[in-house]
Amino acid sequence: MSFRRGVVRQSKFRHVYAQAWKAEHCLDDVRVTRVTWEGPLCAANPKFIAVIIEAGGGGAFLVLPLSKSGRVDQTTPTVCGHAAPVLDIQWCPHDDNVIASASEDCSVKVWHIPDGGLSSPMTEAAVTLEGHSKRVGILAWHPTALNILLSAGCDNILCIWDVGTGELVYQLDDAHPDLIYSVSWNREGSAICTVCKDKALRVIDPRRGTVLKVREKAHEGSRPMRAVFLSDGKILTTGFSRMSERQLALWDTRDLSEPMAVQEMDTSNGVLIPFYDPDTNMVYLCGKGDCTIRYFEVTEEPPYVHFLSLYSSKEPQRGAGFLSKRGVDVNKCEIARFYKLHERKVEPISMTVPRKSDLFQGDLYPDTAGLEPSLLAEDWIAGQDAPPVLVSLSGGYTAPPSKHRDTLRSRAKIPSQGSAASSQRAGEANTDTANATTRDAESEGVGVATVGQEADGEGDRAKREEEQLSEVLAEIKALRSLVIAQGQRIELLERQLARIEDGDV
Secondary structure, three states, X not given: OOOOOOOOOOOOOOOXXXXXXXXXXXXXXXXXXOOOOOOOOEEEOOOEEEEEEOOOOOEEEEEEEOOOOEEOOOOOOOEEEEOOOEEEEEEOOOOOXXXXXXXXXXXXXXXXXXXXXXXXXXXXXXXXXXOOOOOEEEEEEOOOEOOEEEXXXXXXXXXXXXXXXXXXXXXXXXXXXXXXXXXXXXXXXXXXXXXXXXXXXXXXXXXXXXEEEEEOOOOOOOOOOEEEEOOOOOEEEEEEOOOOOEEEEEEEOOEOOOOOEEEEOOOOOOOEEEEEEOOOOEEEEEEOOOOEEEEEEEOOOOOOEEEEEEEEOOOOOOEEEEEOHHHOOHHHOEEEEEEEXXXXXXEEEEEEOOOOOOOOOOOOOOOEEOOOOOEOHHHHHOOOOOOOOEEOOOOOOXXXXXXXXXXXXXXXXXXOOOHXXXXXXXXXXXXXXXXXXHHHHHHHOOOOOOHHHHHHHHHHHHHHHHHHHHHHHHHHHHHHHHHHHHHHHHHHHHHHHHHHHOOOO
């Protein structure tokens, strides 16, 4: 009798192990929200961790420096500007101080968190976005375009906002007949994939408002599904079989007729939330109420989705936050970090590849998406797409200074209605103020200004005029992009109206 030795698949992530941090490094006495919403309830970036918490008479979330540990005092200031419970929070991928929140009060708010965290309760948002008629439970920032934010509400509507101007630039109100469970952008931000209560997986062009692909009954079960775009354009979904077994499926967007791979796991009833790392092509599955975190590697070879291992503990999780790759400790070969939410505790869990060398492991850390956006909002609205701007993690990551870093704060208060007229009036007022200031300076300095001072004044005046001209040109460019986008929307609506009148719908 002879035996054939099985071929072991080669992968540097086969031995990834998960380890919870020691108790002194956890956050204690955090009153995690009890809201009945299937979301992560937590978000983390290299500077801060944010957790949705219990709040009387409204909605609130806690924002703490990532280095914070130990007991969180009950008097710690929170972000508490919503009138009803907060359902989702997402950090901006292009500014570690900007976070968006969605709430049962039907609004989306965008906040600017000062460096070091909050010193007093924050009630006034930098931007408030109102366009939904029911509670808003899903947020997704555009991966490469500055200030583009997607929101999905229980009114079955997708809204896409330019946060810098407060404009609702696209609204998809006829793509989903029922409650939207999940939304994910592709790597370039040219398309989104969604799953809905009707069990369908959809691929949508958000700018045209058209559904490109549909797969009915991506999972047969009636429990909620989730979907996430992978970096190569494939889609990974989680859901339930007809026999209520939890499933993981991989789809090729070129042909959604059959999944490339399906794996069945167990019969627990917690919805599996997928967290995807495009750098390692690994997927982590966390279920609310589970005591485990499963992780898989997606490859080009069959069976395509390879189970690696699972982290198991005694305490079930209420939610989990997934740290941006820029925040991991490259010196310890940490490739991912979760922040597991307990009932009154936040516990960090590190995913580590065992290596003997202390040198930077370049094969574990390919260049990753940095803070710098690839496009401005108006560029994306005008139809441009671009992959993320990548940065190296060698030596650890430090955020570079960026000319875009103040965009939100400088443009946030521009009203969405009558923007052209208000921009013109603001420009005239700025010009009048500048002229008045110049006249005052000239009157005060009559007879005492030297030739050098006059030259300096002329230089300052020229600089001010150049800055004003740049602002006006930028505003004209933004308005032109908006006009193009609205024209496309009008054309789409006219086609829909014609179909209705012809009896095609």
